[in-house]
Amino acid sequence: MTRPHRQHAATARQDDILELDAFVDAVYLPHVKMRKRSWRVDERITRKRLSPVFGDRRLDGILRGEVENWLHDLAAQGLSPSTCNRNLAVFKSVCSLAMLHGVLPAGQSPCAGVRAFKIHWQRERCLNIAEARRLMRALERSPCAAAAAIRLLLLTGARKSEILKARWENVRLDQRLLTVPLSKSGRPRHILLSDEAVAVLRALPRRPECPWLFPGHAPGKPLSDIFLFWRDLRRTLGLNDIRIHDLRHTFAS
The missing domain is CATH 1.10.443.10 (Intergrase catalytic core)
Known part of the structure; x- marks a missing residue:
């Protein structure tokens, strides 16, 4: 009698974190806080760049084309290629952890195949x-x-x-x-x-x-x-x- 109840509770808990914001709060940020000195960068990116666009979306419902459009929108807003790539890297990390926790099916990250921008070498610029x-x-x-x-x-x-x-x-x-x-x-x-x-x-x-x-x-x-x-x-x-x-x-x- 207890096993179905436990399975139902586990399913309910997983259902609670299917949306991006919920998963970031419940799983991703606690995970990176334990492993990255720069975890606040991840927190800022998820709050400022991911949440406004995908926060209330189920992770398994986000399409690759939407991620592509989001990345190019960041560039259109004036963010440098390297900054855009940092944002994409955090999104990919969120999705990788979601697959590890079964929130996303294995191999079905919406970020899979989304290519980062090429970074062209820039000369150092000093003020005169x-x-x-x-x-x-x-x-x-x-x-x-x-x-x-x-x-x-x-x-x-x-x-x-x-x-x-x-x-x-x-x-x-x-x-x-x-x-x-x-x-x-x-x-x-x-x-x-x-x-x-x-x-x-x-x-x-x-x-x-x-x-x-x-x-x-x-x-x-x-x-x-x-x-x-x-x-x-x-x-x-x-x-x-x-x-x-x-x-x-x-x-x-």
């Missing part, structure tokens, strides 16, 4: 002195937190994630140091702060009980992205070919 000064003046005039974050990127050569996820407890203005507890190499990294970088940090407003240099819009979270601000600013300044990562190259040069 005139461009860097023009950019810095524009950033200094802006009251946005994103502007202050970009100033620090240009003044320190830090990675975007290292600045956006920086905590006040890791800032030592007396020693002119910003410590990254866990860098990309897996070890702590110490970033030297110039007079200008220290001035930017001193001018940042501090919220009581908020650990982040750049608090996000969601309570308890850091600022998650600065792309929209950066996109509009570089268009205004005529620096459309400059990427955020190029600021790191500029500092190094």
Whole structure:
């Protein structure tokens, strides 16, 4: 008598996660949180890129052609080929795990056969002195937190994630140091702060009980992205070919 009841309960639980959003919340995100340091990237992509289009759809009802159209729509919105490919990679990972859990039939991922965009080699682009000064003046005039974050990127050569996820407890203005507890190499990294970088940090407003240099819009979270601000600013300044990562190259040069 108990076995049919257990089978019915298992089927009900599986039915509950057939839709993409439900599967991501119940299975995929818990899975990647245990296995990937960069799991928040997966979370952001599933929330921002997958959910609005496929969130309420059953995974076994999504067609390959729809995934193809979705990928090309991302490119049409102005996302770079590499960014589009990262989004597709997360979608493929979701579907692979869904097949492993029996939510998708084996070999029937809607992402199967969807080809990533070719990435053409891009030369490193650094700002020249005139461009860097023009950019810095524009950033200094802006009251946005994103502007202050970009100033620090240009003044320190830090990675975007290292600045956006920086905590006040890791800032030592007396020693002119910003410590990254866990860098990309897996070890702590110490970033030297110039007079200008220290001035930017001193001018940042501090919220009581908020650990982040750049608090996000969601309570308890850091600022998650600065792309929209950066996109509009570089268009205004005529620096459309400059990427955020190029600021790191500029500092190094």
